[in-house]
Amino acid sequence: MNREPADASERQAEAVYAFVRTIPPGRVLSYGEVGQAVGVGARAVGWALSFCPEGVPWQRVVGADGYLRIAKRSPHLKAVQKKLLEDEGVMLDDRDRVERRFFLAEEDGPPQTTLGL
DNA sequence: CTAATGACGCTAC
DNA sequence: CGTAGCGCCATTA
Numbered sequence: 001m002n003r004e005p006a007d008a009s010e011r012q013a014e015a016v017y018a019f020v021r022t023i024p025p026g027r028v029l030s031y032g033e034v035g036q037a038v039g040v041g042a043r044a045v046g047w048a049l050s051f052c053p054e055g056v057p058w059q060r061v062v063g064a065d066g067y068l069r070i071a072k073r074s075p076h077l078k079a080v081q082k083k084l085l086e087d088e089g090v091m092l093d094d095r096d097r098v099e100r101r102f103f104l105a106e107e108d109g110p111p112q113t114t115l116g117l
Numbered sequence: 118c119t120a121a122t123g124a125c126g127c128t129a130c
Numbered sequence: 131c132g133t134a135g136c137g138c139c140a141t142t143a
Binding site (some may be wrong): 009012032035040041042043044045047048095 | 131137138139140141
């Protein structure tokens, strides 16, 4: 499970964590976006997040299409991620995928319920 | 070094 | 919308 990365890659993993920590609540990013930001492949991002430490909002990282790619490997974590996202105000459709407007890269911000839900 | 796998991404069918 | 193929970075056999 928890693969311990080589010293060199560990440094990259930290870069991923640092970037993920900058993701504001109610917003999400795709593995590809994060990878492009830190300069690593999308797969490397998922790999790094596979052993991410506490304090890292890994739930804010979803597939480029909005799907929770983790669901395939860990349905349990998928439920956790969905729960955490919804708790931050991110809404998912019936297919358990985050809507495009919740992506940080999208100019159009979140619906801003403002209703306090 | 090559092959296979993984919280990926995109294109093609 | 679904699956399949190739490319991608990093790890492991």
